Each structure stands twice: as C-alpha cells, then as structure tokens.
Amino acid sequence: MKKVAISIGDLNGIGIQLALENHQVVSSIIDPVYCIDKEMLLQAAEKLNLPIPDNFHTHQTVAPAFEIEEGKVSRESGRYAYESFNKAVIMADLKKVDAICTLPIHKKAWELAGIHYKGHTDALRDFFDAEAIMMLGCPEMYVALFTEHIPLKEVAPSIKEKALTRFLLDFYKTAKPDRTVAVLGLNPHAGDDGVLGDEEKVITKAIKNASSIIDPLGDAPEIFTMPLVPDVAFTPNVREHYTHYVAMYHDQGLAPLKALHFDEGINVSLNLPILRTSVDHGTAFDIAYKGVKLNNLSYLNAIQYIVDNA
CATH class of the missing domain: 3.40.718.10 (Isopropylmalate Dehydrogenase)
Incomplete structure (x- = not known):
C-alpha cells in the first residue's frame, strides 16, 4: 500500500472536511499521513461536528495554531496551508512517502502570508529546479x-x-x-x-x-x-x-x-522527482463548515492516480 502525505490546504475552506469524510475510503487504498497537527485537527473537527477516525495519522507540528474563520481569507490560514504543503514535499523528497496529494489553497491567503509563489506548481518548480508540467x-x-x-x-x-x-x-x-x-x-x-x-x-x-x-x-x-x-x-x-x-x-x-x-478532474504535476496530485477545485469558502455534502470525485481520483502511477 502506497504511503501518501496529504497537505491539508486552507483550513478556512473545505479541505479538512474532505479529508475527514473520506478517510475510511482513502485509507483502504493508501496509507495517508495528514499534514495537520492535533490542535488544529481538533478545532476543525469540532466546528464540522465530525468524528476523528482512530487511524487518522497526523504530522506532529506544522505551523502556529490560529482560530479558524470559516470562509475567510486570512494570513494565518495561508501560512498554515503553505507549511502543510512544505511538510508534505519534504517527506516525499526524503522518500518517507511515495507521493503527495494537495488539498485546495487560496492564492490570496498565501500572498497575505508573504509567500511569493502563485501556487503549488510554481513552488515545486523552485523547490526542485525543474520544469514542472501542469x-x-x-x-x-x-x-x-x-x-x-x-x-x-x-x-x-x-x-x-x-x-x-x-x-x-x-x-x-x-x-x-x-x-x-x-x-x-x-x-x-x-x-x-x-x-x-x-x-x-x-x-x-x-x-x-x-x-x-x-x-x-x-x-x-x-x-x-x-x-x-x-x-x-x-x-x-x-x-x-x-x-x-x-x-x-x-x-x-x-x-x-x-x-x-x-x-x-484532478491536477497532476509531471516532470518532477516526486509525484504530486491535487483536487482540481478551490477552497469553496461559500460552503465551508456549513454542513453541505461535498462532491468527492476529484479528491478520490487524485488519490487513485497515485495508486496507479506512484
């Protein structure tokens, strides 16, 4: 079973809900490690009124904790999303995982956090000095x-x-x-x-x-x-x-x-020393933490691509 680091995306959006709601299915085909710490996971789960599965393995530390503001663009959520992604990349680069899957970020939140990359693909090009293909x-x-x-x-x-x-x-x-x-x-x-x-x-x-x-x-x-x-x-x-x-x-x-x-649809970063897949949708701030049933096809397809190609 492939081991996959999952960066949690912007915690003011829908990424953490996707991760929690689909963990049972995802963990049946890969061994996921979620790049979120216990404190932020507990806060998000309480806001969502969702249980945390016993085998929901998390990263020990990611970034400073902050108060989740549902559907809001914030510097703190942008910084946390970037550091979550960075942790996943490091794990893949060190061969501790077979691939990474990224949940959605908000580009403006990254900008507010002082991150100069437009998104995941730009960052990966810089990290690996490679011509990543989207x-x-x-x-x-x-x-x-x-x-x-x-x-x-x-x-x-x-x-x-x-x-x-x-x-x-x-x-x-x-x-x-x-x-x-x-x-x-x-x-x-x-x-x-x-x-x-x-x-x-x-x-x-x-x-x-x-x-x-x-x-x-x-x-x-x-x-x-x-x-x-x-x-x-x-x-x-x-x-x-x-x-x-x-x-x-x-x-x-x-x-x-x-x-x-x-x-x-999913997003795949090709031509890199690591495999990265992502959902091909945004943070959906308009429905985040509102009890809306999420469409999980993109997320599950992103995971399946890793199963088939990593």
Whole structure:
C-alpha cells in the first residue's frame, strides 16, 4: 500500500472536511499521513461536528495554531496551508512517502502570508529546479498546459521552438500516454496556412523535433498530431481518438475540460522527482463548515492516480 502525505490546504475552506469524510475510503487504498497537527485537527473537527477516525495519522507540528474563520481569507490560514504543503514535499523528497496529494489553497491567503509563489506548481518548480508540467483531467481526457497563468497577450510570444520541443519531450516521458497526443494550434482554424497567424509553423517544427527524438527511425505509430484546429479538437468524433491533449494556453485547454469533466478532474504535476496530485477545485469558502455534502470525485481520483502511477 502506497504511503501518501496529504497537505491539508486552507483550513478556512473545505479541505479538512474532505479529508475527514473520506478517510475510511482513502485509507483502504493508501496509507495517508495528514499534514495537520492535533490542535488544529481538533478545532476543525469540532466546528464540522465530525468524528476523528482512530487511524487518522497526523504530522506532529506544522505551523502556529490560529482560530479558524470559516470562509475567510486570512494570513494565518495561508501560512498554515503553505507549511502543510512544505511538510508534505519534504517527506516525499526524503522518500518517507511515495507521493503527495494537495488539498485546495487560496492564492490570496498565501500572498497575505508573504509567500511569493502563485501556487503549488510554481513552488515545486523552485523547490526542485525543474520544469514542472501542469496536467489536468481524468482518465477519459487529460490536458497539459504549455503556458499557464500568464496574460493572453503574452501567449503567442511565448511559443518558441526550443521551449515547446522540450515541453513535448518532457510531457511524453512523464505522462506516458498510450495513444497519439493531440496538440492544439494557437489560432482560429489552426492559422489557415498562415492567413490567421503563423504560430502553427513553430508548433509544427517543435512537434517534428520531439517526434524525431522519441522515434529516430520513424517506424513507431504517430506520437503527436500536427496542430489541431482548437474549436473542433474536443468534439465527440475527434475526442474519441485521444486521451491526452497539449494546449497552448490555460483557457484553451481548461474551458472544454471543465465543461466535460468538472467534478472528476484532478491536477497532476509531471516532470518532477516526486509525484504530486491535487483536487482540481478551490477552497469553496461559500460552503465551508456549513454542513453541505461535498462532491468527492476529484479528491478520490487524485488519490487513485497515485495508486496507479506512484
């Protein structure tokens, strides 16, 4: 059974409720260690009116205790969430656990706590000095993002042959797709042969570069598609041929993914010396500590990915 460190996320949100409510199922397939200390766990459980399972193993110390404020953005909750994540990463780096699973943080709370990272993936890149790849989705469809949290006007200038070639190689090596990877063009109609933009020429060169390195003899099945027209790439008759997509920018890939698989999607950090998965939803401050039944599909899928891949 895989041992997994679970960072608890923002304690003013729904993460701790997910952890407590799903512990019985989760602990039947992995050996979880929750990066929360006894004092904060007791406080959260009392507020939620939930029992603490006897085998709910916690970290001895995480960060200074604070008063949980349901649904509020606070410096204290941001600091605790970051330190919980940091503890999980250290455990994985020291091989004390096989992987980590992160529950949702609030980026503004991290900022208030003086943390300069935008989120987990940015921090992991810095921790390991590695080009972490953000892949989101579920077994029916995973989408990797070439560019992530940058303004739309900066996307086209960011598409460089060398950088995209490296991205495609790293993605193929660490995602291990068993079908051809669908690579999206940038422009409407994938540029219409240059009529609507010429970034597809760079994308095509990067695809050819990566394919020739992976399969220098050229006798393997097609590894990557040529740039697909983005507005038809996710239609049913196209989607049935692919399980892994590469999108050029955030909303190009995540808008269709969330329309199709919002409840079950997860976030996976690829191309790192450790495996990290996460739920693909936020802290849900609007329903935190209100007795609302939570959808657990994303959390359970994030755990299952570790079972299957760690």
